Amino acid sequence: MHHPLTPLRALLVLALGFTLSPSLHAATGGKLPEGEAKARASDCFSCHAVDHKLVGPAYEAVAKRYAKGGNVVVDTLVAKIKKGGAGNWGDIPMTPHPQLSDADLTAMVKWILSLQGTARAGTSSSSDSTVRHTYKTPDGHTVTTDFAVFTGPDQKHVTATVFHGYEQYNSYCFRCHGGDAVGGEYAPDLRKSLASGMTWSQFLGTAMAGRQAKGMPSWAGFFEEKDIRAIYDYVKARQLDLVPVGRPPSAQD
Numbered sequence: 328m329h330h331p332l333t334p335l336r337a338l339l340v341l342a343l344g345f346t347l348s349p350s351l352h353a354a355t356g357g358k359l360p361e362g363e364a365k366a367r368a369s370d371c372f373s374c375h376a377v378d379h380k381l382v383g384p385a386y387e388a389v390a391k392r393y394a395k396g397g398n399v400v401v402d403t404l405v406a407k408i409k410k411g412g413a414g415n416w417g418d419i420p421m422t423p424h425p426q427l428s429d430a431d432l433t434a435m436v437k438w439i440l441s442l443q444g445t446a447r448a449g450t451s452s453s454s455d456s457t458v459r460h461t462y463k464t465p466d467g468h469t470v471t472t473d474f475a476v477f478t479g480p481d482q483k484h485v486t487a488t489v490f491h492g493y494e495q496y497n498s499y500c501f502r503c504h505g506g507d508a509v510g511g512e513y514a515p516d517l518r519k520s521l522a523s524g525m526t527w528s529q530f531l532g533t534a535m536a537g538r539q540a541k542g543m544p545s546w547a548g549f550f551e552e553k554d555i556r557a558i559y560d561y562v563k564a565r566q567l568d569l570v571p572v573g574r575p576p577s578a579q580d
C-alpha cells in the first residue's frame with residue numbers, strides 16, 4: 328500500500344513547527360523581565376497581583392513600603408518568601424517556598440521592588456462589585472447576590488461561571504467538603520461558612536493559603552483567582568438555595 332499523503336503530512340508538520348515555535352517562545356517569557364517570568368512560572372500570581380490586593384499585598388504596595396531598604400530588604404524578602412508566614416500585611420499567611428533557589432527568588436524580589444505605581448486599596452475587582460442581582464428561591468424568598476447566577480431569557484440556566492464552579496468543586500473540593508457542597512466528614516459545610524459571614528476575600532485567602540496543619544490543602548499554583556471565584560459563586564448559590572443538588576442546567580445544554 329502506498330501512502331500518497333505522507334510527504335504532504337511531513338510538510339504540514341514542518342509548517343506547524345515553524346508557525347508554532349515563535350509564539351511558543353514569546354509565551355515562555357522572551358519579552359518579560361526575568362523576575363516577572365519566574366514569578367509567573369511559580370505560584371505567586373495565584374495570590375498576588377501587580378496593582379491590587381489579592382490574598383497578599385499588591386506588588387506595587389510592596390515596592391512602595393520597602394522603597395528605601397536597599398539590599399538588606401532584598402535578602403529579608405527572599406527569606407520571607409522561602410519561609411512563608413503572616414503578620415506584615417494581615418492574618419492570612421503566605422505559603423512557604425522552600426523549593427525555590429535564592430537566585431530565582433532574588434530575581435523575583437528585584438522585579439517586584441522595581442515596580443512603580445499606585446496600588447489600589449481593597450481587594451480584587453470581583454469582590455467589591457456594586458451590581459446586585461435579585462432572585463426568588465423555590466420557597467419564595469427574595470435573595471440578592473453580587474454576581475449573576477442565571478442567564479438567558481428564562482433565567483433557568485446557570486451562567487458559565489457558576490457551572491465551572493460546580494465542575495471544579497465536584498472535582499477537587501467534594502472529597503472533603505462533601506458532594507454538591509453539603510458538608511463532609513472531614514471538612515466543614517462551606518454553605519454554613521458563607522452563611523455565618525465568611526467574605527469572598529476570606530474564602531479566597533483560605534483556599535489559596537490552605538490550613539495545612541488542619542488538613543486544608545493550599546490551592547495556590549493549581550488554581551487562579553477566577554477558578555476560586557467560580558467555586559465561591561457556586562457554593563454561594565447553593566447556600567442561597569438557588570441551585571439544587573446535582574448538575575445544574577447550564578447555558579450549554
Ligand code: HEC
Binds near residue numbers: 371375408415439
Ligand atoms: C498562598 C498565597 C501566596 C502565595 C502563593 C505567594 N504569596 Fe507572597 N504573600 C502572601 C501573603 C498573604 C503575604 C502577606 C504576608 C504578611 O502579612 O506578612 C505575602 C507577602 C509577600 C511579600 C511581602 C513580604 C513582607 O514581609 O512584606 C512578597 C515580596 C511576596 N509575598 C512575594 C511573593 C512571591 C515572589 C511569590 C511566589 C514565589 C509569592 N509571594 C507567593 C501570599 C502569597
Ligand code: HEC
Binds near residue numbers: 504513517541543558
Ligand atoms: C483534603 C481535604 C480537603 C480538600 C480536598 C479541600 N478542603 Fe477545604 N478544608 C478542609 C478542612 C479539614 C478544613 C477545616 C480547617 C479548619 O479546621 O480550620 C477546610 C476549610 C476550608 C475553608 C474554611 C471554612 C471555614 O468555615 O473556616 C474553605 C473556604 C475551604 N476549605 C475551601 C476549600 C475549597 C474551595 C476546596 C476545593 C478547591 C477545598 N477546600 C478542598 C479540607 C479540605
